[in-house]
Amino acid sequence: MFATLAQPFPLGATLCDHGCNFSLHNPDNKNIKLVLFNDNQSPRLISLDNQYGDIRYTFVEGIAEGQVYGYQLEDKDGLRLLLDPYAQALNATPHYVEPFTAEQSWEFAKSVVVKHDFDWQGTTLPQIPREETLLLETHVKGFTKRHPEIDPALRGTYLGLCQPEMIAFFKEHGITTLQLLPVTSCMSEPHLLKMNKVNFWGYNSLCFMAPEPRYALHDAVTEMKTMVRELHRHGIEVIMDIVFNHTAEGGEGGPIFHFKRLDKHYYLQDGNKHYRNYTGCGNTVDLTYQPSLNIVLDTLRHWVTYYKIDGFRFDLASTLGREGDRFNTNSAFFKAVAQDPVLKQIKLIAEPWDVGPDGYQLGGFPRGWNECNDKYRDTVKSYWLCKENNTKEFATRIMGSRDLFSAGKWPDKLPVNFISYHDGFTLQDLVSYNQKHNHANGENNRDGHGDNRSYNHGMEGKTTNFAVLYRRERQKRNLMATLLFSFGMPHILAVDLLSHTQGGNNNAYCQDNAISWADWAINKDHDEFRHWLATLIAARKEIMVPFIRAFSGPKRGNHRISWKRSDGHVMNGEDWQKIEAFALFLGLRKDGAEMMFLINHSTIPTRFRLPAGERWRIVCDTSEGTHTTRQVQTTYMQSAQSMTILYRDECQTETRT
Template structure:
């Protein structure tokens, strides 16, 4: 009877009312056996009596949700327990003491059978338009661990991120979309375990489909779904940062959790069967190999179907389009996504590079993909913080980097613009440090990027010098105004809204402490900046979003764009070589709403002559710490190293 219920697909553990089907892809290990564990860790060994195309499978009657299991394999004459790569949950936070031997594998985290029934309470998907999307990069634990209004049981957890106080903050801030640092199960790298540290960011995937247990009080599956449901009820999207380019098994000599013992072809290998390391993490998942492609696509559908996830940000996404040492926009992965009725409906964001050959692919991903625009980051930071007066480059980024992202493909091909990300300086540290200070990471300050393009404005680190503080706060406003009023999807680091400092650490990946935890104890300057940013996000939605929509697609050529010198005359070819003060004029159609950008990167105030007509409303002047609503008409005096946005209906 039960033999008929046994099926090779879907892979993983699939429940029905009579029991559970277990199936695993394991062509490199024919002696594999299913092990079930009871509450006292007593084992039941079950033969996988069926085989199909490299998959071994069996139906086990009577199995219920919550059943812990693993697979026993023979590894060099030792019996090792491996995780199910398709595991939907883990029974505890993965941990081991180096080295990870076959004996220790039996004490490691176990796979868990999951029943995905859940009451979504009729919560609907927010489906925020691209032109209105504001990404808020958030660490589940780090953002709420020190939140003063949350109960201790909710701090640093999935449920903490959806408490009314936190949701109210998101809504007041004007955030449409949370981009969560990885919430899939991960394992800290061996070198971190030796230093008694953890991979705080989570970019070291263990089981792609299992939510990270350390952010849950009891049940990571239910608590993550609850978080998504409550955010959706409040119109906030949830995007997962997900890592398919490598796994926690590392390279040669790395730990064996699953893939290495089941099928080594999951990873790219050279002619000597050594792992190719195009990710900088020891191994590279080979998506030209059908089982690798299958688990990636199955994983994505799992998160969208069972967790109502609104989209994904793909870490080192160039790896996903690789054919060994070349990147291919026509790869099977991109084609599979484009034809998938579930996946082609969600937001897809690529980090468009990896560290291998042909690895930098900004602007080359297919339609339907948005891309993290590091050219915007570097140009804008250099312009405001380093005095690199490359007006042409700055203007190109302001107008949506159309040298790489044609407006004909907008809004779905809008670039994702950003100033700060989880890796690198926070916004506050960008204006407070000239050098990285990563000593807490235990690598003698050798780790982390050296190209920060930052400016401490005369003092390294925190200071009480009012003149220095004023310059720093003004530059923060310059950077954020440029980000929010450029054409693109703005990406903000969540802790930047709180002016959080990491003490100059630009690579805090292993800092599960106050260095990374958002500091909610705000100074007067911090509160003032948060209020300013909240109002600017509201202004962007009201004013800039309609301009982005209008400048997208077939209508893009029907609007007015003019570049002016401060005296009102049109800019000449010579002006583009380094003019310190210029203006951008935008007008919708022939007589529609108008925007003016007054940009003064010089050290002296500059008076601008404005286009004639009715009065302009001042949206913001970055030389001012508050938004002061007023109108101007013929001229405007712009302070040094600042910019102003004007609007006229």
């Protein structure tokens, strides 16, 4: 009777009232067997008697949620146990002692049968418009591990991230969307295991559909869903950073977990059948191969359907459109997502590069994809911290990088602007270090990016020098004011809200310790910065969002924009080559609200002449550590190396410029 219940699709382990269907894409191993593990009993071996193409499958009566399983095959070193690539949970945190042998595979983490019943308690998706979205890049463990007000048992967990203290913090700072560093199951690289370290960031995928067990007290599936539900209850979206460009199996000689033995064609190979390493991690997933494309699409639908995930940030996303040595914006993956009734409704954010040929693709992703804008990062840091006179490039970036992302396609093609990311210096370290200090990583400071575009303001690292500290805080305000009032979707690194320092480590991927864990014991200056930033984020929502909407789409030409010298005259071509103090004027319609950016890159104060009319409200002046309620009318003295944002709404203005 139960043989009739056996089906080739869906792949993985699928429960019903009578038992469980097990299905596996496996063209290379005829004698593979399903292994069921039960407490205090010998493993039960079951043949996969049914076949459909390259899929082998069977139905097993009486299987329930929580059943532990794997797949056995004959290896040159003996019998090896493989994970199910479609495993939706693991029974333990993956770990092994180098080298990963066939014998060790039986002691490794195993696949678990999952039933996705969960009470969502009527919560709904926040569905934040892109122009209102404020991304906070957050590590589930790192952000709460040292939080003094959270139950110690919950710190560093999925449940810790949705405690009332954290919800209040996110709401206070106007955060609309958490972008979580990878929460899919991960395996640390062999070189880290040899040094007794872990891949803290999680960019080394093991099973795409299984939540990372490290962040759970008991049940990662239920606890991650609870986290999403509680964040949604308070209107906060959850975006997953997900890694499909490579897997933890690495390149030649790397460990075997599943794909390598089930089907060698999952990965890009050269003519000699060697793995092409276009990711810097040993292998590259080949999305032109149907089974690879299938598991990626099935994984995305899995997270959206069962976990209510609001979107994804794709690591090294050029790989998704890679056809061998070339990138194709019309690749099968992009077309499949665009027509998928589930996936086309969510946020899709690309890191638009990998390390292979034709890999840098900023601006090259299809409509509906937002892209991490590294040109914005480099330009803004160079302008404020490296004293580069790149005014024209700076102006282009704050206006939404329209050389790369046409405003006619906004808001769905708004760039994702950022100053700091998980890889690179934190905001505090950007203004405190000239050089990277990655010695704790065990690679003799050779790892990590050398092009940081940072400035220590006279002293490397920690200092009590008041003048240095003042300059650092001012530059932090310059960077964040620029970010929040540029056209785009701002991305903030969560620990930057706390002015967290990593001691100059710009590649803390293996630091599961105080280097990476957010420091909540902040000093007076950093607490002032936190409150200043929260106020500015609120001002962005009030003021900047309507301007982004207005300057997007077909009616963007109905509004006013001009670039002016400090004397009030419009800038000419020569000004763009040498000017150090200039203003950006923006106006809605013929007589709507207006904004001005007064930007002084020079080392001396500069007086700006303002357009005639009613008083301007000072949104922020980055030379000041607190916000003001002052208003100005005809001129404004801008301090050296700082900027001010002015605003007046339409009901205040009588005369227009």
